[in-house]
Amino acid sequence: MYKYRLAPMCGITDHIYRTLCYEQGCETAYTEMISAMGYLCAPEQRATRELMVRGEKEPRLILQLFGKDPDIVAKAAGRISELGIYDGIDLNMGCPARKIACSGEGCGLMKEPEKAGEMIRKTVAAASLPVSVKMRIGWDSDHINAVSFARIAEEAGAKEITVHGRTREQQYSGMADWETIRAVKESVRIPVIGNGDLFNAKDTLNRMHESGTDGAMIGRGALGNPWIFREIKAAEKGLNIPTVTLEERRDMILRHYRMMLAERPAKIAVREMRKHIGWYLHGLRGISRVRDEINHCPDADSTFAVLERFFREQKQAGQPI
Numbered sequence: 001m002y003k004y005r006l007a008p009m010c011g012i013t014d015h016i017y018r019t020l021c022y023e024q025g026c027e028t029a030y031t032e033m034i035s036a037m038g039y040l041c042a043p044e045q046r047a048t049r050e051l052m053v054r055g056e057k058e059p060r061l062i063l064q065l066f067g068k069d070p071d072i073v074a075k076a077a078g079r080i081s082e083l084g085i086y087d088g089i090d091l092n093m094g095c096p097a098r099k100i101a102c103s104g105e106g107c108g109l110m111k112e113p114e115k116a117g118e119m120i121r122k123t124v125a126a127a128s129l130p131v132s133v134k135m136r137i138g139w140d141s142d143h144i145n146a147v148s149f150a151r152i153a154e155e156a157g158a159k160e161i162t163v164h165g166r167t168r169e170q171q172y173s174g175m176a177d178w179e180t181i182r183a184v185k186e187s188v189r190i191p192v193i194g195n196g197d198l199f200n201a202k203d204t205l206n207r208m209h210e211s212g213t214d215g216a217m218i219g220r221g222a223l224g225n226p227w228i229f230r231e232i233k234a235a236e237k238g239l240n241i242p243t244v245t246l247e248e249r250r251d252m253i254l255r256h257y258r259m260m261l262a263e264r265p266a267k268i269a270v271r272e273m274r275k276h277i278g279w280y281l282h283g284l285r286g287i288s289r290v291r292d293e294i295n296h297c298p299d300a301d302s303t304f305a306v307l308e309r310f311f312r313e314q315k316q317a318g319q320p321i
C-alpha cells in the first residue's frame with residue numbers, strides 16, 4: 001500500500017515539486033487535473049503536454065482527469081493508458097471551482113451520483129490502468145452523500161477512493177470532517193485515502209489511526225514543506241522527528257529554482273518560484289520584508305543574492321545553519 005501521498009494541486013505540484021517530495025518519502029503523487037476534453041481535442045497543446053510530464057525520477061505517478069461526459073472521460077482514459085507512462089487514472093469528483101463544479105465537472109458530479117457511476121464504469125472498461133476517484137463529502141451541509149457515493153464508486157469498479165473531508169460549499173474553509181471519512185472507510189472494501197488539514201506528522205498519524213484509513217493525502221501541508229513526508233515516516237517508526245535546518249531550506253530553494261530554470265523560460269521560472277519561496281520561508285523571522293524584496297527581483301541571480309543575505313542574517317541571529 002502506498003500510504004503517504006502528495007495531493008494534486010493546480011499550479012503547484014508539477015513534476016519538479018513532486019520529485020522533491022518523493023525524495024523526502026512521498027509514496028504516490030498525481031498530476032494536476034487535466035481536462036479529458038482538452039486532451040482529446042488537442043493532446044499536443046503545450047499546456048496539456050506540460051501537465052502530463054512524468055519526471056525521470058518519479059517512481060509512481062497517477063494522472064488525474066476531469067470532465068462531465070462519461071464517454072469523453074472514458075475515451076481520454078483509454079488513450080492515456082495506452083501511453084504506458086502512468087500507474088493509474090484518478091477521476092476528479094471534488095474540484096469546487098465554480099467554473100468546473102457548476103458545469104457538472106469535479107464536485108458537480110457528486111450531485112449526479114448515477115452519472116458519476118456511469119463515468120467510473122466506462123472509464124474502468126476503457127482504461128487498462130487502475131481507476132480511482134477523488135471526492136469530497138458532499139455538495140453542501142444539507143447534502144452529505146459521501147458514503148452512498150463511495151459505494152457507487154466501488155460498485156462501478158473504482159480501485160481506491162480519496163475523500164477530502166469538506167463539502168463543495170466549504171471550498172477550503174472550516175475543518176475537514178474526519179468522522180465522515182471514517183464512515184466512508186467503514187462502508188467500502190476498497191482502500192480509502194483520507195485528505196484534509198494534515199499539516200504535520202502527528203496529526204497525520206492520529207487521523208489515520210482514528211479513521212482507519214489506508215493512506216493519507218497531504219495538500220497544503222506540503223507547500224514549501226516536502227519534509228513533511230520524512231517527518232511522517234520518522235514518526236511512524238517512533239523515531240525523533242528531524243527538524244528542518246536553515247541550510248536544508250536554503251539548499252532546497254536553490255535546487256528547486258535551478259530545476260525550474262532548466263525547464264522553463266527564465267521569466268516564468270522567476271514568477272513561479274516567488275510563491276514557492278514564500279512557502280519555504282514560512283515561519284522564519286522577518287520574512288515579510290524579504291518576500292517583498294524577492295517579489296521585486298527581476299531574475300534568478302538577484303533572488304539568490306537576497307536569499308543568501310537573508311539566510312546569513314538568520315544565522316547571525318542565532319538560528320542554526
Ligand SMILES: Cc1cc2nc3c(=O)[nH]c(=O)nc-3n(C[C@H](O)[C@H](O)[C@H](O)COP(=O)(O)O)c2cc1C
Pocket residue numbers: 007008009010011012031032033064092094095134164195196197198217218219220221
Ligand atoms: C491551489 C490548489 C490546487 C488544487 N488543485 C487540485 C487538483 O488539480 N485536483 C484535485 O483533485 N484537487 C486539487 N486541490 C485539492 C487538494 O488536492 C486537496 O484535496 C485539498 O487541498 C485538501 O487537502 P489539504 O487540507 O491537505 O490541503 C487543490 C488544492 C489547492 C489548495
